[in-house]
Amino acid sequence: MGVFLVWYSLSKVSIEELLVYAKKADYTWILLGMFLGLLSHLSRAYRWRFQLEPMGYKVKLGNSIMAVFATYLINYTIPRAGEVARASILTNYEDVPFEKGFGTIVAERIADMIVMLGIIAITLFLEFEFIYNFLIEKFNPTKIIIAFVGLGVLIILFSIFIKRSDSKIALKIRSFINGLIEGALSIFKMKKKWAFIFHTLFIWGMYILMFYITSFAIKELDGISAGAILIGFISASFSIAATNGGIGSYPLAIYAAFSIFGIAEEPSIAFGWIMWASQTLMIIIFGGLSLIYLPIFNRTKVVKEG
Numbered sequence: 113m114g115v116f117l118v119w120y121s122l123s124k125v126s127i128e129e130l131l132v133y134a135k136k137a138d139y140t141w142i143l144l145g146m147f148l149g150l151l152s153h154l155s156r157a158y159r160w161r162f163q164l165e166p167m168g169y170k171v172k173l174g175n176s177i178m179a180v181f182a183t184y185l186i187n188y189t190i191p192r193a194g195e196v197a198r199a200s201i202l203t204n205y206e207d208v209p210f211e212k213g214f215g216t217i218v219a220e221r222i223a224d225m226i227v228m229l230g231i232i233a234i235t236l237f238l239e240f241e242f243i244y245n246f247l248i249e250k251f252n253p254t255k256i257i258i259a260f261v262g263l264g265v266l267i268i269l270f271s272i273f274i275k276r277s278d279s280k281i282a283l284k285i286r287s288f289i290n291g292l293i294e295g296a297l298s299i300f301k302m303k304k305k306w307a308f309i310f311h312t313l314f315i316w317g318m319y320i321l322m323f324y325i326t327s328f329a330i331k332e333l334d335g336i337s338a339g340a341i342l343i344g345f346i347s348a349s350f351s352i353a354a355t356n357g358g359i360g361s362y363p364l365a366i367y368a369a370f371s372i373f374g375i376a377e378e379p380s381i382a383f384g385w386i387m388w389a390s391q392t393l394m395i396i397i398f399g400g401l402s403l404i405y406l407p408i409f410n411r412t413k414v415v416k417e418g
Contacts, residue, residue, distance in 0.1 A: 125381045133382035137329040142386060145326035146394050152318035153398075156180050156220075159311035162304045163216040164208065171206045174409055178402035185399025188357040188392070205410045223299055223308075227316045232346055239339040320345055326387050332379035344369040348384070357395075362388040 157177040164171050179201040183194035199213035236243065274282050274289070299308060323345045327333045344366050351365035352358040358365075363384025370380040 125378050129378060130382055130385055133330065133379065134386065136331065137386060138331075139329065141325055141327075141329040142390050145322045145329075145387070146390050148318045148322040148325060149391050149394060150398075152315045152322070153177075153180055153184070155311045155315050155318070159308055159315070160216065160220065162302060162308045162311075163219060163299075164202075164213075165304070166302050167208075167212055169202075169206060169208050169212075171202060171208065172409075175201065175205050175406070178406050178409070181395065181399040181402040182406070184357075184395045185403070188359070188395070191356055201406065205406065219299060223312050224316070227312055228346075228349065231316065231320070231342070235339070235342040235346060239343070242339060319349075322391075323348070323387065326390065327383060329386060330379050330383045332376065333383060336375070337373060340370055340373040340375065343372065348387070357392065358388055 154177060157180040158173065160176050160180070161171055161173065179198045182201060183198040185194070186197045187194035195214070195217050199208075199210050199217060202208040202213045203210045274285050277283075299305060302308060320342070324341050327336055327341065347365040347369035348358065348362055351361035355361045363381045366384035366387070367377060367380040370383075371377070
């Protein structure tokens with residue numbers, strides 16, 4: 113899938129054209145964007161410790177940081193395998209039971225999902241008129257209303273079925289949903305919940321700022337609107353979830369979002385590739401070093417166990 117998307121992206125803008133944009137780019141902004149991305153990852157590693165402390169585990173910050181970077185790197189190979197590896201690292205080096213470590217990661221993702229939904233809601237509020245006019249122009253209003261009403265009815269019927277049914281599938285879905293809710297609410301029960309909430313907002317604030325700052329590297333994107341940045345960021349974020357680290361899909365997602373605002377194809381895709389490549393390079397460097405240094409950092413524990 114990723115290979116096809118890379119090919120499709122390069123069919124839109126050739127490698128030669130991308131190299132021209134790469135040569136003209138202002139690398140001061142790209143490096144600053146990478147630094148902001150680094151801060152978000154370090155904050156994520158620090159935040160994780162707040163979830164583990166109530167269970168009696170005081171994890172070394174070094175192990176937490178390296179586990180987080182290893183997660184991102186491994187996710188480029190097999191989607192979501194990084195989360196399993198992250199919990200396994202703590203099991204191996206900090207004696208945190210796998211199920212407990214993985215449970216904190218699930219709760220963490222729920223918190224991230226809530227913030228992402230908040231970003232989408234804010235974007236819809238700020239750009240409601242623009243998005244509404246765009247949808248009306250591109251699609252039949254009656255069909256849009258019918259689609260939303262139909263979706264609402266399906267959600268209601270599905271909820272009623274899940275609530276009343278005793279089938280194995282319904283019970284599993286109900287258990288899963290209850291687990292998600294419980295995981296989300298557990299955040300507010302931890303001793304350092306406000307610090308956790310601060311770091312969660314900081315992480316996503318750095319993500320958005322990183323995206324915005326890096327856009328300064330492309331001269332053709334001067335004066336880009338806040339709406340384009342937010343919608344581009346949301347679109348790019350979903351592309352990362354859809355493919356391994358956004359390989360191939362990331363530039364196309366940004367182009368699809370920017371095209372709504374009439375931004376040209378070439379600088380949009382070029383920005384997507386520069387953005388993706390800079391952050392991927394950082395992950396490869398720090399993720400690779402983390403996997404190499406983890407056993408060295410924990411050599412005392414390995415020697416004792418041996």
